[in-house]
């Protein structure tokens with residue numbers, strides 16, 4: 001059996017931290033299993049869906065490297081949903097209801113005041129053809145409810161193990177509104193059957209839906225897929241994800257300069273027993289992904305982890321991958337430069353400042369000209385990668401300075417900064433000419 005999964009966003013906003021987990025987990029699972037990843041745009045809500053958001057979803061997934069093998073729009077598949085609707089009607093599982101929202105609301109209040117659960121009482125199921133005709137004559141349009149069997153629906157969840165949902169405690173769900181619009185529940189099942197989806201992997205906020213949807217799969221005669229419901233993200237302190245974090249968009253993280261692999265590594269490993277560290281690649285994430293590693297506890301999303309993982313991605317990035325991006329920043333100063341500076345990067349863009357030390361001008365910070373004059377006298381005529389350690393030892397011997405008192409003035413003069421990459425490779429990259437001028441206090 002080939003694994004086939006889908007990510008099914010509604011194009012009513014940009015993808016954010018709160019909903020990208022479904023895309024990443026589905027993608028890495030499919031990749032690890034040699035399976036198929038489907039992008040399904042859930043745009044049955046024509047009023048709220050926009051082309052702009054749809055394009056945004058594609059741009060975000062593409063940037064993250066989450067490419068899809070097949071792609072569908074629900075808005076182009078209404079024929080399929082109508083056929084599913086007719087099948088359910090013919091089986092007596094879809095029935096018209098004529099209550100107005102006000103009537104339903106009043107009934108719910110009465111039930112609650114009597115201490116009863118506010119479950120739909122199926123009054124419309126008992127309507128006679130004459131009563132229905134009278135409503136129609138009044139101009140009322142029906143909405144359509146799915147008649148639940150009222151049983152324990154069971155499944156073995158990839159994350160939560162043995163699960164069951166008692167559909168006797170649920171109202172028959174509305175599948176089609178008065179205006180004929182399909183709500184999410186039925187199209188999703190019709191699509192999952194039609195596309196041959198083998199695994200439905202989504203957040204635990206869908207657990208109750210799964211009870212209903214399994215009944216619909218069965219009523220339509222489709223194969224019931226395997227379900228997996230991962231826990232929801234919470235904030236670093238364990239409380240609900242704040243509005244700001246929950247709606248932090250992938251677009252925003254991209255604009256902030258974060259690496260796509262940092263985001264996929266972080267969110268792909270959250271809530272699993274794997275250490276929260278940068279993966280070498282998306283494929284590696286796929287190879288290592290296993291539902292058995294995923295816990296039921298809420299997964300903590302901490303921006304500090306993301307920043308740390310982002311640095312990890314940069315520290316492991318090879319020159320071939322960095323080169324085009326260095327060139328775009330005018331900072332491609334060769335492989336030695338990249339290897340010297342990458343351990344100091346938090347964001348890729350930080351490299352521009354470091355490139356200036358080697359390829360641009362630096363105004364040296366000079367506090368003790370005499371100390372630097374001694375250093376200059378001791379600077380060998382040929383400066384290479386081995387110079388730094390012998391040279392700084394010679395300065396130490398000549399001046400008695402050691403530790404910070406030895407290294408800081410040299411760094412300040414040579415780079416104009418207090419902190420930065422290791423001086424050994426940097427000095428070789430700066431070269432003797434510029435180094436000599438900077439030690440003499442000149443901008444060079």
Ligand code: GLU
Nearest residue numbers: 008009010042188201202
């Ligand atoms: N469009 C639905 C959502 O975003 C899809 C849920 C599902 O994966 O079935 O919640």
